[in-house]
Amino acid sequence: MHVDFYERVWMWGAGATIALFLGATAFAAYSQGRLPPSHIETIDPQAVWTDQRFADRGVVANSDGSYTVTMIALMFAFQPNEIRIPAGSPVTFRMSSSDVVHGFQIVGTNGNTMVIPGYVSQFTMSFDDPGEYLIVCNEYCGLGHHSMYGKLIVERGAQ
Numbered sequence: 001m002h003v004d005f006y007e008r009v010w011m012w013g014a015g016a017t018i019a020l021f022l023g024a025t026a027f028a029a030y031s032q033g034r035l036p037p038s039h040i041e042t043i044d045p046q047a048v049w050t051d052q053r054f055a056d057r058g059v060v061a062n063s064d065g066s067y068t069v070t071m072i073a074l075m076f077a078f079q080p081n082e083i084r085i086p087a088g089s090p091v092t093f094r095m096s097s098s099d100v101v102h103g104f105q106i107v108g109t110n111g112n113t114m115v116i117p118g119y120v121s122q123f124t125m126s127f128d129d130p131g132e133y134l135i136v137c138n139e140y141c142g143l144g145h146h147s148m149y150g151k152l153i154v155e156r157g158a159q
């Protein structure tokens with residue numbers, strides 16, 4: 001079969017691009033442990049408020065110097081609504097929804113995830129700049145969606 005020279009260049013170019021992207025994804029997943037932030041851990045959405053994993057909501061300081069924030073998203077608030085963490089330490093956010101799909105976005109940062117009933121959404125990041133950050137729901141969740149927000153206060157850390 002005759003394939004024109006330029007056709008062949010494009011075919012190999014496209015194939016190499018796909019191989020590069022798959023390779024980069026596989027590298028990140030297997031060697032650096034990067035995984036999608038949600039859909040790993042499930043939870044009964046009817047029982048979020050009584051589930052042991054969400055019994056103690058708020059900020060917990062871990063022995064390794066990191067922090068864990070446990071939150072429930074609901075129509076139309078985050079519980080707890082205000083979080084205080086020190087700058088510079090890794091913070092793992094764990095949250096779930098007790099009703100519909102919500103969003104969790106820390107404005108001005110890369111902190112952003114969907115909060116889906118039935119799943120525990122989790123991601124880890126640290127904040128270098130002390131200050132007040134607005135947390136908004138960025139998935140339309142009902143009539144009170146516009147009033148669903150919280151506050152993250154990053155305090156000058158120990159480091």
Ligand SMILES: [Cu+2]
Pocket residue numbers: 074075076101102103137138139140141145148
């Ligand atoms: Cu919402």
